[in-house]
Amino acid sequence: MTDLIHLSADALAQKLAAKEVSAVEATQAYLDRIDAVDGAINAFLHVNTDEALLVAAGVDKARTDGDTLHPLAGVPIAVKDLIVTKGQPTTAGSKILEGWQSPYDATVVRKLRAARMPILGKTNLDEFAMGSSTEHSAFGPTRNPWDLDRIPGGSGGGSAAAVAAFEAPLALGTDTGGSIRQPGAVTGTVGVKPTYGGVSRYGAIAMASSLDQIGPVSRTVLDSALLHEVIGGHDPHDSTSLTDPVGALVEAARLGQVDGMRIGVIKELQGEGYQAGVLTRFHESLELLRSAGAEIVEVSCPNFRYALGAYYLIMPSEASSNLAKYDGVRFGLRVVPEGMPTIERVMGATRAAGFGDEVKRRIILGTYALSAGYYDAYYGSAQKVRTLIQRDFAAAFEQADVLISPTAPTTAFKLGEKLNDPLAMYLNDVATIPANLAGVPGLSLPGGLADEDGLPVGIQLLAPARKDARLYRVGAVLESLLEATWGGPMLAQAPEITGGK
């Protein structure tokens, strides 16, 4: 059933609806693929075989009975292990949560269940989503299906690699500074960070509450739109969730449109620090869009140069507080030190043993940035930068309907290459972070392979808040223009994965 796993989610959904294939067959095909290749990829921290097949069987029965089903019913999905699920472990990629099972489902998971999408399992990530390579997972790194010696991006490397390696047609990710889009770029998949508040965060383990957003991971733009419509919409459990309806995203992706649209090239997100092959592919995409009738304009966002700095103050500040709850008192790991086990020592020992270095680094950074006497200079200044970046976006969106940039400055780097150089690692998110600081939506889609290393390049589209539909409208057209030049999906060029078992 190799063909089955290569179908897009949309195509699979149509075959399921036409009863050409059963949900159990499709789910089993993906479970088999996981079994075959995940030993090499390590995209999954937990495979949810029994429940997935049970849900699939239920869908098949319902279809036989003539019940009305959601269009994606029976289409399997993988869930980033930062999102809580009943009946499966949730680790956040951390030792501190090893073995913990949530007694409740995240809102997005409830929506997947309501749509009757079999959940294949939980995908690997940098611990608490802190990283750009998935190397900071306490459970070993995930490998890039294009080159097993390279990183799949992060923090959502597991979800992106699973979709790229045909271990799942769809996945959920979370994006705080690029954790959906950058893995999408380096694995040749599509990833969308919705408008802040567009998808409920209830049940997504918080890193930085004001930046985190759940979003779709897929192989096509349309598939992301399909998933986005399932998970989007207001949630009374999340006070920051928007009350707007989710919008006609699938229709936007199906129709597509660039003719007459103004597409703004962000001056500050190219040039120095960007790999030559990345820029070549980026400029090709601009040409394709221009040829299809888009007006390409240049916009300037001068404050983007401060985005990374502001991000690395706001994110750790919020994270230092969000991660305080992991103390060994109520759930998860508890380490009782030798001698007199006072509560303070138990908390200290638990956190010392349970958190990895990157998590500790950010907790220390954030604790410092919020402390008395430094708050104004660090957290306060960073919030001001955030306002300036929002103004930059507002000005840019006066001149352009959508903005465009490379998603990441480089293709996938080698495992271990930047592990001891946090700043170099952080720089990989330089193009994705501004969208999180401003709350605007962003989409990354495959833009071809870089000439120098043959690895995937990502193209990022950005739209004004609540205008997520524009991403799908433009993204779908660019995708079809590019695929026409490649003669098919880019992932068809990915190498066979060997050594999985």
Next chain:
Amino acid sequence: MTAVTDEVLSFDEAMEKYDPVLGFEVHVELNTRTKMFSSAPNAFGDVPNTNVTPVDLGLPGVLPVVNGVAVESAIKIGLALNCRIAEKCYFARKNYFYPDTPKNFQTSQFEDPIAYDGSIDIELADGTVFTVEIERAHMEEDAGKLTHMGGATGRIQGAEFSLVDYNRAGVPLIEIVTKPIVGAGSRAPELAKAYVAAIREIVKNLGVSDARMERGNVRCDANVSLKPKGQEKFGTRTETKNVNSLRAVEHAVRYEIQRHAAVLDSGTPIQQETRHWHEDTRSTTSGRPKSDADDYRYFPEPDLVPVVTNDAWIEKLRAELPEPPAERRKRLQADWGYSDAEFRDVVNAGVMSSIEDTIAAGVSAAVARKWWMGEISRRAKLADVEPAELGVTPELIVELNALIETGKINDKLSRDVLDGVLAGEGTPAEVVEKRGLAVVSDDGPLLEAIDGALAAQPDVADKIRGGKVQAVGAIVGGVMKATRGQADAGRVRELILQRLGVEG
């Protein structure tokens, strides 16, 4: 209990040298149906850790949602304290590690409280009025309840292990903070008690809190500092935590004033710290050092959107406010014509509302007071309950009073009637009938009893004949005894004097 006993100066001596400055942080638990940020029930006394949702336990992935009723309660409290209400205010995280705080931060308000800049007038027992300025009233969540096991003191130090009950975690709290209160002088302890009593009365009157101090619905942290007479600059303060009865508030403030005075007299500076109040020894002991540099790393709560108010909403809530307790008291005292002393006794006995209801049911203010301050208060004291809890209804008092006024029974008999009614024997009239309690109004049987009494005490009879009219009481007593109290004592007296030919 800690063995260390601090030196104290006598209160009078302390007052000769120093002026006390007070400040209060009063936490009021709201009686909303659910918690501040979750749908868990807000209830007291349930099985530990049953009134919890994932939000209250701080499980991974949870998010808070603000309880709208709690916000309205906060606004009502703000209005009752004559505060300004913020047009827009934020929640903030107060970060500190403690196992009763599930997230290891408390969701509170920091720079933007919902209510600020208020004041209330506090009336002391003798009618002196102090105005206490309110700095702010802000919304926050309560912590869980820790029980430390195995130690001698019940405190965390020395305990073998501790148990946590998160039922209270997330219960809505309003923290009311005063500005420094200067100028109370020797009335400071009394003012402290009166202030907390006033807050308790206000929130109870608003209906936003059960206001039961013994359950921790109203908890007071009392700040005390002393400055030498004539000095402007405030001294170093201590904060006595969780002083949870009105009497304890008064005692704790008094004790801290005396202790501060002794420390200052010895030439030692006051340690800025929290203090623990001990009811048994009526003293405080050192808690933890507390400096203004305590670093809670406050920052705006990113999981919540700002609370935005508007004039229409605030005015609607203002219009719904009940009459303030102090105004109500003034109005009732004037209506009833009680003296200041009489009215104060009524208030202290906790029967003001009962009297109000009883008057409304149809008796005079004097009669209502006679019943509630007399017989009913006496019975309540014996039964160790509040007068209102005895089950005496205004209607019952009206009926009893009518029986007295028509001469069917007298005051003494009315108590027996009340006994009968409370014992479930029926209406007052039925009890009079069943127990045969009607006043003996026929003179025939009375004269017979009087003759008997006079014959039994001939020496007393002689005295009366000799002009010692006051001796008649002994004969009246004998008659009343003989008639089992069912005689009108006034009539008996008249008849005795007539019988003996003496002018009353």
